[in-house]
Amino acid sequence: MKVTDPSTGSVELLVTGVSTAELISSRAIAGLIGELRSEMTARKTSFESSERRVQRR
Template sequence: MISTLELRHIIECGFLPLSCSCTMNVDGSLMIKVTEPSSGQVELLVTGVSSRPLTSSRAIANLIGELRGEMIASKTSFHSNESRIQSG
């Protein structure tokens, strides 16, 4: 079993060089907030992430990979929509 402190540390380090804050809610779920350090812009905010399945380094790595993928997809979608607006 991974301690809460260790779990938070692993998740927060998984988003470097971005700044990540991971907090444990009273119900055991996580809130993960990733920001761009220079601008303070929020890149990702996820709430209600269940900590129950995060019992191994592989499970934590998979979560970080999924969240990084969501960040990339949302940036790609935003820039795609932005270019359509400008050209339209």
């Protein structure tokens, strides 16, 4: 699965090896979307934290 920023076209998240066999209900799909959102938030927070440390140097 690839999530891109529509304004820049840059890849925000790339996840491979996701099995779609279990995505048979709207609840399962919503769960996957929730996991992807959490992952994107965690990566953004980690990136911003790293960026602040670099700027302080």
